[in-house]
Amino acid sequence: MELLDIPDVAGELGDRFRAAGHGLYLVGGSVRDALLRRGSTDLDFTTDARPEQILEIVAGWADTTWDTGIEFGTVGLRRGDDTLEITTFRADQYDGRSRNPVVRFGDTLEGDLVRRDFTVNAMAVEVHSVPGERRFVDPYGGLAALAVGVLDTPATPEESFADDPLRMLRAARFVSQLGFTPADRVTAAMTAMAGELTRITRERVQAEFTKLLMGAHPRRGLELLVDTGLAEHVVPEVPAMRLAIDEHMQHKDVYTHSLVVMEQAIDQEEDGPDLVLRLAALLHDVGKPPTRRKEPDGRVSFHHHEVVGAKMVRKRLRELRYPKHVVDEVAQLVYLHLRFHGYGKGEWTDSAVRRYVTDAGPLLERLHKLVRSDCTTRNRRRAAALQRSYDSLENRIAELRTQEQLDAIRPDLDGNAIMTLLDIPPGPLVGRAYKHLLSVRMERGPLAPEDAERELRSWAAEHL
Incomplete structure (x- = not known):
């Protein structure tokens, strides 16, 4: 019995990699959402093939390819209505000052998975068209964590968050979106390292905060931000309300x-x-x-x-x-x-x-x-x-x-009528007359045409 369904397009692509002597794995959120039976349009893959080999394997099969992420080992492609991304195994190192890694390709799937943000996103399944031979890879207990709704990291949370502090916001976002509960060590690390969030651009912080707010349980995500001190670096006005x-x-x-x-x-x-x-x-x-x-x-x-x-x-x-x-x-x-x-x-x-x-x-x-x-x-x-x-x-x-x-x-007379009745050209005076008639309209409701004209001429006698 298959643990999860593999889209036909993934099976076809996996066969091409297999024929070329490489493995192809569906990975990350794609696997997590499939196990949760959540609809997802994202199909993310990882492979031992290097970027230039990926391009050779998909040549003639993909309708379109793009290599804007190739320096990070990622090749994008489109096949029919499906958009796919394939990334070479990574074994990145971070400088501790930004979230930009020094890209280094890895040689093992397990080494690639350990650098991912959370164990529920560190599962992979081998893809090809032979169902009985597909390998499910879960070296860090992601399936067990998914079953009980616990959010933990493959490596230590200190290592994970030091590599990319945005992952702390992602933790709060997953609490909101999926109803997960962070492991105690994750919460402790978020609290100790909240200040590291200042390394992240405002645009990326906003994107994660928005996803949190739009989740099914935003209150839980917000409470985690406040309790860990992360909110002080996102929306400090929210924790400040605890004082009033x-x-x-x-x-x-x-x-x-x-x-x-x-x-x-x-x-x-x-x-x-x-x-x-x-x-x-x-x-x-x-x-x-x-x-x-x-x-x-x-x-x-x-x-x-x-x-x-x-x-x-x-x-x-x-x-x-x-x-x-x-x-x-x-x-x-x-x-x-x-x-x-x-x-x-x-x-x-x-x-x-x-x-x-x-x-x-x-x-x-x-x-x-x-x-x-x-x-x-x-x-x-x-x-x-x-x-x-x-x-x-x-x-x-x-x-x-x-x-x-x-x-x-609207006022009972428009700009053209005002200019005609007062015999004035376009300009600020027309705008002032318009605002006056709008104010009268607010106070008295609709006026008959002759009453509106009378009001305008009375105003003009004082202001022209």
């Missing part, structure tokens, strides 16, 4: 509250993981520690923490090299997340509701989810009252949207 008691006095700290909010936001996702929503939920209260004040009555306040927090979020996400649209959207959600609490018992005017929708723009549905998730009080009566208030606000929004197409609020 929230204003409801219902949580030990704002950090725990934020993790709960993130989990509640995830429960509201409808079309798969939403990076912007998850970041906003995690970071919505990062402005609390610097705005924490003890009031005369003994309560703790965090006045304007949404404003401070939005600035902090923008700075941190830029530093992590997130795309501009992610930075802007997360910062705007953080800035707006408290706006609802001014709604009170529903006494907002229509103009206030319009401004709420207009300021949220395309983020409105995410804002709904974030605000609802931000209710973590254990007081059931208070929680129910907050949800009823937000239901009321959403109903108001729906009614206004039906009445006046709230999603596309």
